[in-house]
Amino acid sequence: MSIPKEANTLPSDTQERTQATPTLAELEGTSWQQLIQATERSESQSDSKGFKTMTLATSTSRGADARIVVLRRVDAARKYVWFYTDARAEKVIQMEAFPAATLLFWDDKQQIQFRLTVETRLHTDDYIADEHWQALWVGARKAYLSEQIPGSEQPGPYPGFPEQMGDTLPTNEESEAGRKNFAVIECRVLAMEYLRLSPSGQARAHFQYEPESRMVWLAP
């Protein structure tokens, strides 16, 4: 018995969706590529930089805390990401006591959320912190010149660097005073969760790296 042609053919929109659906491995690969792209200089204004910043959620002895930080470096092969902070900041104290953290990313344009479960490690006076510091331009180093401990109470607004510096950039030599306050936080990614919102169907997937590798689709 011959099957009528129409019965064997998916509606064209379903066909397009089926063809466009990536495999878990493809989705995992492109997700990491998107994080790498967020740390690179854009060639064009239209390049999506939604993943340039992330919310770092930490644990404290009193409960939970969260704040935005900039994604600085990504190693997709080894599953590591890095961000920078002031070594005197409250978050550093929290991560030393509770190294487990979550990094939450959201790209509004693509409607994609990444949730990374990480183990954090602090680098201050080792070669890793030195290497990142050497690569940092003076404008970014300026943020580490604060004479005041981050979060300490002040008699008035304090800019986060010596007030006389104003809008000017420190010289390379002046910026070296910030090195003692500079901390690199290395994040070993234990798992990544992907979520994409779409009116035509959401997609949620979990990529486990530790203790063993595993990829699975999840109900949104």
Ligand SMILES: Cc1cc2nc3c(=O)[nH]c(=O)nc-3n(C[C@H](O)[C@H](O)[C@H](O)COP(=O)(O)O)c2cc1C
């Ligand atoms: C867009 C944006 C980017 C930020 N990037 C960083 C960063 O890369 N590192 C950092 O320590 N703080 C960064 N901050 C400031 C933090 O969100 C936070 O206010 C500050 O670090 C104090 O946090 P803590 O008291 O939990 O240590 C950023 C804030 C915003 C709004």
